[in-house]
Amino acid sequence: MLSTGFLLLAATASVYGAAVEPRATCATGQTVKNAACCALFPVLQDIQNDMFAGDTCGDAAHAALRVAFHDAIGFSKTQSSFGTGADGSIFLFAEQELTYGANLGIADAFNLEVPFIKKHNISVADFIQFAATISLTKCPGVLQPPFMMGRVDAKAAAPDGTVPEPFQTVDTILARMADAGLTAADTVALLASHSIAGADDVDPDLSGLPFDSTPSVFDTQFFVETQLRGTGFPGSSGNQGEVASGIAGEIRLQSDHLLARDTATACLWQANVNNQAHMAQTFQAAFAKMQNLGQKNLVDCSDVIPAPPSLPASAATAFFPAGLSHADIEQACATTAFPNLSTAPGAAVSLPQIVQAPLTQGDCDDDGEGKFSNFFLRFAN
Numbered sequence: 001m002l003s004t005g006f007l008l009l010a011a012t013a014s015v016y017g018a019a020v021e022p023r024a025t026c027a028t029g030q031t032v033k034n035a036a037c038c039a040l041f042p043v044l045q046d047i048q049n050d051m052f053a054g055d056t057c058g059d060a061a062h063a064a065l066r067v068a069f070h071d072a073i074g075f076s077k078t079q080s081s082f083g084t085g086a087d088g089s090i091f092l093f094a095e096q097e098l099t100y101g102a103n104l105g106i107a108d109a110f111n112l113e114v115p116f117i118k119k120h121n122i123s124v125a126d127f128i129q130f131a132a133t134i135s136l137t138k139c140p141g142v143l144q145p146p147f148m149m150g151r152v153d154a155k156a157a158a159p160d161g162t163v164p165e166p167f168q169t170v171d172t173i174l175a176r177m178a179d180a181g182l183t184a185a186d187t188v189a190l191l192a193s194h195s196i197a198g199a200d201d202v203d204p205d206l207s208g209l210p211f212d213s214t215p216s217v218f219d220t221q222f223f224v225e226t227q228l229r230g231t232g233f234p235g236s237s238g239n240q241g242e243v244a245s246g247i248a249g250e251i252r253l254q255s256d257h258l259l260a261r262d263t264a265t266a267c268l269w270q271a272n273v274n275n276q277a278h279m280a281q282t283f284q285a286a287f288a289k290m291q292n293l294g295q296k297n298l299v300d301c302s303d304v305i306p307a308p309p310s311l312p313a314s315a316a317t318a319f320f321p322a323g324l325s326h327a328d329i330e331q332a333c334a335t336t337a338f339p340n341l342s343t344a345p346g347a348a349v350s351l352p353q354i355v356q357a358p359l360t361q362g363d364c365d366d367d368g369e370g371k372f373s374n375f376f377l378r379f380a381n
């Protein structure tokens with residue numbers, strides 16, 4: 001019986017081709033569906049062992065994630081002059097793009113990644129998106145990210161104005177995202193990235209200010225804490241693009257504050273609160289869409305991507321920070337009440353700053369000034 005069943009299965013598979021997929025064994029020993037993906041394993045090893053050495057969803061991972069957005073959003077469905085999307089232009093034309101105000105701090109990613117880009121022969125565009133994908137796999141709570149390869153490098157810089165700014169209105173931000181092909185729902189989904197993030201330059205005197213109380217865990221606390229009534233600033237007040245946050249030591253972007261309260265986005269925002277599966281799934285889909293903006297004929301290399309760490313049970317449930325409760329929430333979604341959560345025990349403490357990764361410091365200064373490598377000229381031809 002057993003052998004008859006086995007033969008039947010094998011015959012079915014060969015007749016319909018359903019279970020038989022072409023496989024390639026790479027020189028490095030791994031098996032993948034598409035041989036082109038083998039090129040990624042040496043890059044993966046370098047990124048894992050050296051670029052993110054010891055960085056468990058910390059500053060280096062955050063920098064690699066942010067630059068992927070700033071590169072990809074240089075795209076418009078209607079105006080070709082806005083760039084060719086996820087095309088590496090942010091590094092290839094760093095001497096121009098890093099002078100744009102919205103790219104303040106992207107020099108950290110340049111310093112982090114360029115020494116590794118130089119060692120490998122994949123496009124700069126692919127390296128930026130691949131490094132961001134690997135950065136996500138450092139963060140507990142992220143769903144296994146897919147990855148597509150084969151992006152074509154830029155021939156020209158993206159112009160100033162393609163990257164949303166924290167002091168812009170919700171209408172302006174959503175219009176820019178829509179022009180690039182991303183809906184309001186995509187935008188809120190993508191902003192789950194701010195749950196593993198912070199600001200180095202919004203307050204000019206303080207770096208590593210977290211956007212939520214758990215900046216190394218991809219959990220829903222960011223969506224809880226941005227809905228709290230603002231009570232103070234981690235440093236000085238009056239910085240452009242910053243509003244008061246609800247917790248000591250935390251920084252709140254004006255854009256996140258407004259998106260959490262605008263009628264167009266408030267319910268999308270609140271839907272993430274204490275709904276890890278929803279946040280993780282919508283982010284996974286929107287991020288994959290963002291990573292491929294402006295690019296076509298890509299090869300699916302998802303089988304190269306390692307599994308992210310799972311979310312610890314202690315982080316699976318959202319909470320009100322110590323000393324705060326439902327009464328501190330500014331309800332904005334008109335149709336559904338903000339969920340009831342328990343309050344973290346103990347006294348309220350000020351959040352620590354995110355430790356800065358040494359590899360993000362280099363020749364390229366935070367304001368986009370400094371030495372840029374002529375190495376990139378060869379890509380721009």
Ligand code: HEM
Binds near residue numbers: 104
């Ligand atoms: C749509 C509107 C967005 C605005 C206005 C915005 C604005 C900002 C600002 C001002 C910072 C702080 C930069 C600094 O001072 O160091 C920041 C950090 C960050 N953003 Fe966004 N962002 C947006 C969307 C996104 C998206 C879509 C992603 C990724 C998919 C992203 C990922 C990050 C990350 C990871 C950081 C932390 C970077 C680090 O710590 O080095 N942001 N964002």
